[in-house]
Amino acid sequence: ETGVTQSPTHLIKTRGQQVTLRCSSQSGHNTVSWYQQALGQGPQFIFQYYREEENGRGNFPPRFSGLQFPNYSSELNVNALELDDSALYLCASSFLTSYNEQFFGPGTRLTVL
Amino acid sequence: AQSVTQPDIHITVSEGASLELRCNYSYGATPYLFWYVQSPGQGLQLLLKYFSGDTLVQGIKGFEAEFKRSQSSFNLRKPSVHWSDAAEYFCAVGERGSQGNLIFGKGTKLSVKP
Numbered sequence: 001e002t003g004v005t006q007s008p009t010h011l012i013k014t015r016g017q018q019v020t021l022r023c024s025s026q027s028g029h030n031t032v033s034w035y036q037q038a039l040g041q042g043p044q045f046i047f048q049y050y051r052e053e054e055n056g057r058g059n060f061p062p063r064f065s066g067l068q069f070p071n072y073s074s075e076l077n078v079n080a081l082e083l084d085d086s087a088l089y090l091c092a093s094s095f096l097t098s099y100n101e102q103f104f105g106p107g108t109r110l111t112v113l
Numbered sequence: 114a115q116s117v118t119q120p121d122i123h124i125t126v127s128e129g130a131s132l133e134l135r136c137n138y139s140y141g142a143t144p145y146l147f148w149y150v151q152s153p154g155q156g157l158q159l160l161l162k163y164f165s166g167d168t169l170v171q172g173i174k175g176f177e178a179e180f181k182r183s184q185s186s187f188n189l190r191k192p193s194v195h196w197s198d199a200a201e202y203f204c205a206v207g208e209r210g211s212q213g214n215l216i217f218g219k220g221t222k223l224s225v226k227p
Contacts (some may be wrong), residue, residue: 043157
């Protein structure tokens, strides 16, 4: 069974640029959620995708967007990067009806200069 | 609104000593409850979870947690800490019927003295 994988591991961007982060869900899972973890904080829910559609969203602006593909992999896109977007971005996969039990990938560390 | 409080930012224990990490939540009903562990530079690993039933749940690596409805708490315990347990621990709440929104506490960093 393959776990959740994310790419890239690290990324450095400058303010105003756009970034795309990728996630492959655990085998058999149909739902992907994305979280932002700022330094010294707990993860914060960005959004969730199920059947290629957004299925719930946290308190993040529209410049945070996503996609889910037929194979259940997912992308997180962030436009017009701001310094405060620097964080660890975590992807988690699950079954939609699995009582919120989510399995996390290792994350992508984004630094915005 | 739901919230999770982990009152201890940093705890240091001696190897072999017992451990208790505190977690309190605010939620109108019984939520789903989780403990995750995060090693430096890593993602989150699920230690244990509570959905319903027996309020004392066992997890991996010798951890256990007890759900106390009257205190809105879900404290994590381990009888004997190993040096490899040094990490950051996060308590999380999931809303029943929601579509996957986990709410996390700010975490407790555990250091282990030899």
